[in-house]
Amino acid sequence: MASKAERDAIKVAKVLMVGAGGIGCELLKTLVMSGFQDIELIDMDTIEVSNLNRQFLFRKKHVGQSKAQVAREAVLKFRPDAKIVAHHANVKDPQFDIDFIKRFTVVLNGLDNVEARRHVNRLCLAAGVPLVESGTTGYVGQADVHIKGRFTCFECYPPPPPKSFPTCTITNTPxxxxxxxxxxxxxxxxxxxxxxxxxxxxxxxxxxxxxxxxxxxxxxxxxxxxxxxxxxxxxxxxxxxxxxxxxxxxxxxxxxxxxxxxxxxxxxxxxxxxxxxxxxxxxxxxxxxxxxxxxxxxxxxxxxxxxxxxxxxxxxxxxxxxxxxxxxxxxxxxxxxxxxxxxxxxxxxxxxxxxxxxxxxxIQTQSLFAAKGIAGNIVHAIATTNAIVAGMIVIEATKIVTGQMDKLKTHWCEQFLRRKMLLWSIDPNPPNPKCYVCSDTPLFLEVDTNKATLGEVLQKIVKKKLAVVSPMVLFGNSILYETGDDLDEDEQRSYAANAAKVLSQFPTPIGHNSLVSIDDSQQDFRCTLHIVHRDVFDEEKEPDMMVLRGEIPAVKAGEGTANGTEAAEDDDDDLTIIDNAVQEVDAVQETSAKAGKRKRDEEDGDHGSRKKRLPEEKETEDVDTGVIDLL
Amino acid sequence: MADEGNAMLTEQEAAVYDRQIRVWGVEAQKRMSKSNILVGGAITGIIAEALKNIVLAGVGSVTLVDDTPVSAESIAATFILTPDLIDSGVSMGAACAAALQDFNPMVAVRSEEGNIVDKAPDFYDFFSVVLLGRAPLDLQKKINGICRSRGHKVAFFSADVRGGIGQIFVDLQTHNYTPFPKPDTTPEPQTAQYPSLEEALSFSWKPLLEQKRKERTDSLFFTMRVLERFEQAEKRRPGAVSAADLPGLLKTRDDMAKSQDVLPEMIPDELLERLADAGPGELPAVSAIVGGILGQEILKSVSSKGAPVENFFLYSLTKHTGLIERVPPLKKS
The missing domain is CATH 1.10.10.520 (Ubiquitin activating enzymes (Uba3). Chain: B, domain 2)
Known part of the structure; x- marks a missing residue:
């Protein structure tokens, strides 16, 4: 099958795996089986009983131990010659900086939350290292390739915001x-x-x-x-x-x-x-x-x-x-x-x-099992889909390390037949020129500059919406805010004071049409916020009292507010595609993937077959109608 | 039977299987835990993958029958065995049973002495599913026939991966199941009728190729038939082919096409070339993928939950697709 040169390329390739959970266990196994010998893995989690139905490298006696370490030891037992380095740590830790990422031929994600995915996406863009993303939920899964300048990045198509409910519904009218x-x-x-x-x-x-x-x-x-x-x-x-x-x-x-x-x-x-x-x-x-x-x-x-x-x-x-x-x-x-x-x-x-x-x-009452699923935003997970998706990741990683860039694909695993197919693929999509992460696209922040503090902007927008981990804020020639261990006491005090300041009260006031730069050296991410002053916000619909607008409008799934807005941070596998309104999880990936689906449908349309789409195809796409309309 | 619905999962089962019960429901989980799976034929990479998947999921029992000794090749192809077993004289069945048992203590995994070829028909009575790994076509047909001759339903699966190409055959006889709900629908119970392997393979090719473009049977299906015929005629062990066999494979293709009255080009030379090159080898990523589908389909069959594959699943690495072919095609109602 593979030529000698290809086998050698696989052998010497340096692979970084982020996540040693549901997909990670399968991935590590299939990588070493396929001849990969130089692998580092990062996972901050410890093993839980509910992992054991699919994370086959773990046993009951390992509950409580580091996933990364136990996975490494388990794989070394059947492939003692592999070189595996395990990091029981958070991928957002500063030690995993751009220079760290640059050491690798390819990065493979098997993550369970969108913040970490966005962070790794930025590291890979900055380091110029190809990234293979993946996700599963139940029988549905996908693997996607992100290469800067060539294909979409993970953030090219923003996800629908997490499902939330109007406060009144929660407090008065459930x-x-x-x-x-x-x-x-x-x-x-x-x-x-x-x-x-x-x-x-x-x-x-x-x-x-x-x-x-x-x-x-x-x-x-x-x-x-x-x-x-x-x-x-x-x-x-x-x-x-x-x-x-x-x-x-x-x-x-x-x-x-x-x-x-x-x-x-x-x-x-x-x-x-x-x-x-x-x-x-x-x-x-x-x-x-x-x-x-x-x-x-x-x-x-x-x-x-x-x-x-x-x-x-x-x-x-x-x-x-x-x-x-x-x-x-x-x-x-x-x-x-x-x-x-x-x-x-x-x-x-x-x-x-x-x-x-x-x-x-x-209202219909629930069993403890069902209520736990809803309350914990538990992602449905089975071993088979993870094994299938891990196989797809290895196929793409193999092409990347052997230089077959023209053959790269985005893969799907379906629960319901798509025509005759359970597994299918398309060419990855080109980058979105309007993406603020991988292209230089302006962002607008609507905010009441006479009321909002810099700290509020940092918390509600910069960290929560832009997924920046350690922000530096620049305005004109001055640094308004910075984080890090190396700050002296004066700096800390002055930045804390700035965070408490209302935007219009800075010596040079931040007001309508001001440009504020955000910089995260850890992610090598920077963007400029164009401030748009606005007096009035709808407390129910815009509870942050500020609104971020980009060239890519986010999808309007659940407009509104306060309660129940946290994304699922559950499980080990991750997920992309959502089968339950509450489980609006890590759907960023879904969006760019679905962009691909649409593309394929259009291609089919060229052959005059679009009107003959099977009903189930339509239904599988219902999940994200809003997304498709915006593309 | 009356008590069945009321039986609770143990706390241990409920804790370990929590995430998957959220996918297929507690009743499906209970039915799985009552199923007995027999695995014969060679335990190749795809079979090891499927075994891992069904043992983790919590079937009732798994019985392995493979008396070939563990070799360096089998270690390389499966990930469940450690290298110290090479040339230890331990059989694949015994070694894999021990390794799999460790995956999930709630499943009874055992190894049965001897070869599947020698098992009497009543040996099969205990089982709800028979999975045959790499095995000659005659043996596949014979065991499929035995499964069909028992007093109760014994589902039959056979599967193999050659290089980047994989195939699964499924015979669930008469299978009642509840499909998974699609958004905003309540699924109705369904029944599927399966042909035997013998029936499926004796169906003529011409009508398969004369179907509408979207329904036309994929060339992979026919390619596998050529390979199987070649190995049978040449009395080769399955997988005992090499690049040198390409002329023989091409000739078999031409002969079969002629007798089926179809054009030989509908089976591209390139596909046969790839199979000849692959020989007995499996690409691990492809075994993981096809073994994932195989595990999933065995679980669907024993849980009666989810629409099962009817009746061939075919995967090709170069096309990156896994598709389902019904042979003979279902009549349109």
């Missing part, structure tokens, strides 16, 4: 299970157990909303003196499922065209219970950490089947019990907890709270 799950995570969970003192929409429900909220209205989430955990749990129950819902009912306008919710009070739901169930003895010998995580309200109540949908009473019991267990078993964490899909008790709390709210509002 109509789907996901609304109640987002509510349970962001409101009661965060209020009771999260960062202390944060006001949220569960407060301020007093009759007298006039001036100062009553003490009772802001401190309701605190345990009162001499209050037992169960009494506390019951009081919280009545507050969030009873009084607050009753309050909402007073807003008559909301219910003109909606079914009115029913408030729930603990005395009515569980008239017989006010005492906690008997405490189960602790398991002997388990270490403290395990024990903490294994505290479970559902198993205390004998509800072991995670696929069972609980009744109203069962949900109420799980709610009370989970609150009690947080108070009694995990008191030290209260005030700093963040929702984590692997935290059993947190998932139980969120499941029961969202189900209780579902019942109030006449």
């Amino acid at each position: 109509s789907q299970p996901v609304h109640c799950i987002v509510w349970a995570k962001e409101l009661p969970f965060a209020k009771l157990f999260g960062e202390a003192g944060l006001a949220n929409d569960l407060d301020m429900r007093s009759d007298d909303q006039a001036e100062e909220p009553l003490e009772e209205d802001t401190n309701w989430h605190r345990v009162k003196e001499n209050e037992t955990p169960t009494a506390y749990a019951c009081r919280v129950f009545d507050k969030v499922f009873g009084h607050n819902v009753a309050k909402t009912l007073e807003m008559d306008d909301l219910w003109k065209n909606r079914q009115r919710p029913k408030p729930l009070y603990i005395d009515e739901v569980l008239p017989e219970t006010s005492e906690p169930p008997a405490k189960r003895p602790r398991t002997e010998g388990a270490n403290a950490g395990d024990e903490e995580r294994s505290v479970s309200a559902a198993s205390n109540l004998g509800l072991r089947d995670t696929n069972q949908v609980w009744s109203l009473q069962e949900n109420a019991r799980v709610f009370l019990e989970s609150v009690r267990l947080f108070l009694e078993e995990r008191a030290s964490e209260i005030g700093s907890l963040r929702f984590d899909k692997d935290d059993t008790l947190a998932v139980e709390f969120v499941t029961s709270a969202s189900n209780l709210r579902d019942i109030s509002f006449g």
Whole structure:
């Protein structure tokens, strides 16, 4: 098959793999099987039980250990002659700079989040090293080649923003299970157990909303003196499922065209219970950490089947019990907890709270298994798709290291037949000349320059939207902001002061038509923000109170706001294509891929076949109609 | 049967299989865990890939029958064996069973002495699926026939990769399944009727080639038939071909085309040349890809979840496509 020269090129090629998870395990195996011998891999994650169904280099005994290290050791067992270097680290760490990337012939991504992908994309563009990207979800997968100046970069077509919901839907008028799950995570969970003192929409429900909220209205989430955990749990129950819902009912306008919710009070739901169930003895010998995580309200109540949908009473019991267990078993964490899909008790709390709210509002309740999937944005993952996509990556990596650039392809693995095909490919697309990452394209920032601070712009736009890791801000001839370990105290102080300044209050005010440069030396990324002053923003639709516009308009998927905006940061495989509205994950890649699909359809159109597209083709494209329209 | 639906997965199963249950559902997972898979023929790279996939997924049991000793070649082609097994006298079946068992303790993986050729028909009664690795055409047909003769359904798969080209044959006899839902639809249960390998291969080529352009059977299908006929006529072990066999392959192609009354050019010389060059070798990336599809299809067959391949899957590296051919074609309803 391969000539001697090609085999040699494969042998000496230096390969960087980013990610040693679902795709990574398969990729490392197929690389060494194919003759690659010089591989470095980076992964910051440790092994979890839910990885074991597909990350075949890991065993149960490895749970908790570094994925990169264990993968390396496992592969060396069957290919002792391979040279593999494992980094248990974050690819965003400064040690992985452009010079580091330049050492490699090709970079292969098997990542699970879009921020890291964007970062690696910029490193590869700056270093001039070809990048093979990949993603899978369920039966669907793809592999894509990015080479600067030749093909699209990862960011040439921006993704639809993560799905979010209007605040009012979450706080007052939920109509789907996901609304109640987002509510349970962001409101009661965060209020009771999260960062202390944060006001949220569960407060301020007093009759007298006039001036100062009553003490009772802001401190309701605190345990009162001499209050037992169960009494506390019951009081919280009545507050969030009873009084607050009753309050909402007073807003008559909301219910003109909606079914009115029913408030729930603990005395009515569980008239017989006010005492906690008997405490189960602790398991002997388990270490403290395990024990903490294994505290479970559902198993205390004998509800072991995670696929069972609980009744109203069962949900109420799980709610009370989970609150009690947080108070009694995990008191030290209260005030700093963040929702984590692997935290059993947190998932139980969120499941029961969202189900209780579902019942109030006449929405279908969910099993713990289903609620966990939605709450944790869990990416569906199977071994076979990862194996297939890893094979595709190796095919493209082989072409790159043997110089067959004219043969490079973008590959897809489909769940449903596309004509007769399950696996297919096209030529990669050329770069988008309007991409602000791989071309010099202006960006516009609409902002109220008399109100917004530089710090807000950095947080909401530069870091969150532009995925810049360590920004330097230049305006005219002066540096307004910088980050790094090498700053002296004066610099740190002055930059912190600048961050707190409103844009128009700088010595040379930043105002309408100002040009502000952003520079990230780690990514070798720079861009210029054209400031457009604007006084008025729609708080519901533009919660950042500032809007970034580029030449490439982002896709309008879920316009709006506050709650539930985080992207899935789950799992090890990553994903590109979305089969669930909530799992709006790492879709950047999808977009450029779909651009390819469209291109192919057009090519087919030239042959007069476009009108005969099979129905399933249309449906697979429905996911991103918005994207196609914008291309 | 009545209890089946109520049986819960163990906590361990629920934890390990969580991500895939989100793909195919808990009922499909339970059905998988009750399936028994027999693997005969040579355990090549693609078979090792498929085995890894079904063991990880949690089928009930896997039984391997391959008494050839582990060699340097088999180590090079499969990734599940360590180099210290070379020339140790251990059989491929035993070595692979031990390695696979380690992948997932919740699956019973065992090795059966002897050769698949010698197994009596009632040996097959225990199994829900038979997967045949690299094996001569006659043996494939014979075992497919045995699978069809049992009192219950025994699904049959055979698969091989040569260089950058891979093929899977599937016979699920009468298969009832629930397709995966497409957006905003509720799928109806479906039934697929499969022909045996014998029936599929005896169908004449002309109607396959006279279908509308988009439906026309791909040249890869015919190319594989030429290779198989050549190996059979020359009494070669499958894969025992080399570049020197190209003239013989071309002649076989011409003879077959003539007797089928089709043009020989519909099988490009280049494809046969590539197969001759490949000999017994497999490209690991292609084995990973076709082994991924094979694993997936075995899981679909035992879980009755998802539309299965009917009835040939063909992959070509040069075209970068994996396509499905139904032979004989389904009649349009």
